[in-house]
Each structure stands twice: as structure tokens, then as C-alpha cells.
Amino acid sequence: MAMETTPSIPILYEDNHVLAVVKPPGIPSQEDDSGDPDMLTLLKQDIKARYNKPGNVFLGLVHRLDRPVGGAMVFAKTSKAASRLSEAVRSRSFGKTYICVVHGTPRTPRAQLKHYIRKDSGRNQVTVFDKPAADAKDAVLDYETIAVNGRYSLLAVKLHTGRPHQIRAQMAHIGCPLAGDRKYGHASAEAAMDVALWSTSVTIPHPVTKERLTFRSVPEGKPWEWWSGEQLEQAASFYIAQNK
Known part of the structure; x- marks a missing residue:
């Protein structure tokens, strides 16, 4: 059972070196131009309050999730844990x-996608290329089609690289944009829905003990309610099971 910092940010694991949580959709990973509350700030405030810490609280951001x-x-x-995890x-x-939930069904049920991604920071959008291009970085992921439900498919995805908007952009590039993705897809019918992408697991070498730790999360609500609990669990555990 996950502990909670606030009703909206459950804690999956915590020790003196690592904090694993469930990021709610809609909260930035770190402070941005919007000025909205962000994960780093909220969690620092929570640690300060829970442990009655004086002064500033250190918390290192070692990876990001898109705001939606x-x-x-x-x-x-x-800082040592931040360096080792980075x-x-x-x-x-x-x-x-x-x-993720995508429009349509990928032509190949299981595949590795290899593309090149260039980010336009001004537009906060990326362009995907099939071949190497100037200022573009390699982007590699594996996907598996778990279930199909009418116009949508449920996929399990394993990232090999962590490029900006990688899953959203690569799936759109092969003709299967994510449901609810107004940046890379066609989401007029899903205007009130978050991008249908969820971080189901993060596996790390513990920065001190070196033990491999996996932190898991399975989503609820729309569009995840379009799928059975068994299908969601199968998708969430697919690549973890493959690694065993």
C-alpha cells in the first residue's frame, strides 16, 4: 500500500537516498514558465514538513515525465545519489x-522503433526522422500490442533512450498517435482527456546498495477504463516479465 504525501502524490518507496512516487498527470516535473506547482517543489515542501527539516531540502531530478x-x-x-542515478x-x-493507448493498430504487433528526433525548444515540439539528420538524436523503443478495442489499441512500451516526447512522436510517426495527444495526434473527440501515456515502471540500480529496484504504477480512469484490469496488468508487467 502506497503512503501519501498529499492525496495526489502517492509514495511508492522512500529511503535516505531515493524517493519514488506516482506523478499525477498535469503537474510539471520541474518549475516552468506556467508558474504552476511542480513535482520538485511539492515534494521538497512535503519532505520539509514530514521530517521537520530546517533550511533548504535537497531533491534531485534525474529523469522527467511530460506534463500530461x-x-x-x-x-x-x-547529491551523491543524484550523480549516480544520472x-x-x-x-x-x-x-x-x-x-499507452493509440489510435488504430500498429501494422506490426511487436517491433523495435529506431528513429532520430530533433527538438524545437521554441515550439516545445519534436520532429522525427527515419535517417540521421542534423541535430537529431537517436530514439529507440520497443512496443508490444496487448489488446485492441474498436478504434484503439493498448500497447506496452519499453524505452531504450529518453528523448523529449519520444513515445508520443514515434507512435504518431508510424501512424498511431496517442489518444488525447493534441500536440502529435488528432484529439478533437478527446479534448477533455489527458494524453494516454503512463509510466508503469522505473527500474534503477540503488545508488548505494546497487540492488536493482523496480517501482510500479498502474493507472485508473479514462481512457484506462476502456480495458480490463487484467489487460492493464498484462501491459504494465509485460516488459518486466520479459526481463526476468
Whole structure:
């Protein structure tokens, strides 16, 4: 059972070095131009209050989730942990799996997508290329089609790289944009819905003990309610099971 910092940010795991939580959709990972409350600030405030800490609280952001995306997210509670977890991200020993709902059904039920992504920071949008392009970085993910429900499909996704908007942009590039994604898709009929993407697990080497830890989260509500609990669990655990 997850503890809670506030009703909206459940804690999945916490020790002296690591804090794993469930990020709610709609909250920025860190402070941005909107001025809205962000995960880093909210969690620092919570740690300060729960432990009655004087002065500033350290909390390191080692990976991000897009603002509309929810699910498992890990923070570092010390500078040493932040450095080691950031290195795990760079060396790709920091595992991330997701589930998403896409329009249509991918032509190939299971595949690895390899593209190149260039970010336009001014527009906060990325462009996907099939071949190397100037200022574009490699983007690699695996996906598995778990279930099909009318016009939509439920996919399990494993990221090998962590590029901006990677899953959203790559799935749109193959003709299967995410439901609710107004940036890369066609979401007029889903205007009130969050982007149908959820961080179902983060696997890290613990920064001190080196033990491999996996933190999991399965979403609720729309559009996830379009699928049975068994289908969601199958999608959320698919790539974890493959790694065993």
C-alpha cells in the first residue's frame, strides 16, 4: 500500500537516498514558465514538513515525465545519489516502461522503433526522422500490442533512450498517435482527456546498495477504463516479465 504525501502524490518507496512516487498527470516535473506547482517543489515542501527539516531540502531530478503524463517517477534525496542515478540514465541501466493507448493498430504487433528526433525548444515540439539528420538524436523503443478495442489499441512500451516526447512522436510517426495527444495526434473527440501515456515502471540500480529496484504504477480512469484490469496488468508487467 502506497503512503501519501498529499492525496495526489502517492509514495511508492522512500529511503535516505531515493524517493519514488506516482506523478499525477498535469503537474510539471520541474518549475516552468506556467508558474504552476511542480513535482520538485511539492515534494521538497512535503519532505520539509514530514521530517521537520530546517533550511533548504535537497531533491534531485534525474529523469522527467511530460506534463500530461502520469506514473512512476524517481528522485534522488542526496547529491551523491543524484550523480549516480544520472549516470545510470546515461549508461542506459535506468529502465523505463510505459503503457499507452493509440489510435488504430500498429501494422506490426511487436517491433523495435529506431528513429532520430530533433527538438524545437521554441515550439516545445519534436520532429522525427527515419535517417540521421542534423541535430537529431537517436530514439529507440520497443512496443508490444496487448489488446485492441474498436478504434484503439493498448500497447506496452519499453524505452531504450529518453528523448523529449519520444513515445508520443514515434507512435504518431508510424501512424498511431496517442489518444488525447493534441500536440502529435488528432484529439478533437478527446479534448477533455489527458494524453494516454503512463509510466508503469522505473527500474534503477540503488545508488548505494546497487540492488536493482523496480517501482510500479498502474493507472485508473479514462481512457484506462476502456480495458480490463487484467489487460492493464498484462501491459504494465509485460516488459518486466520479459526481463526476468
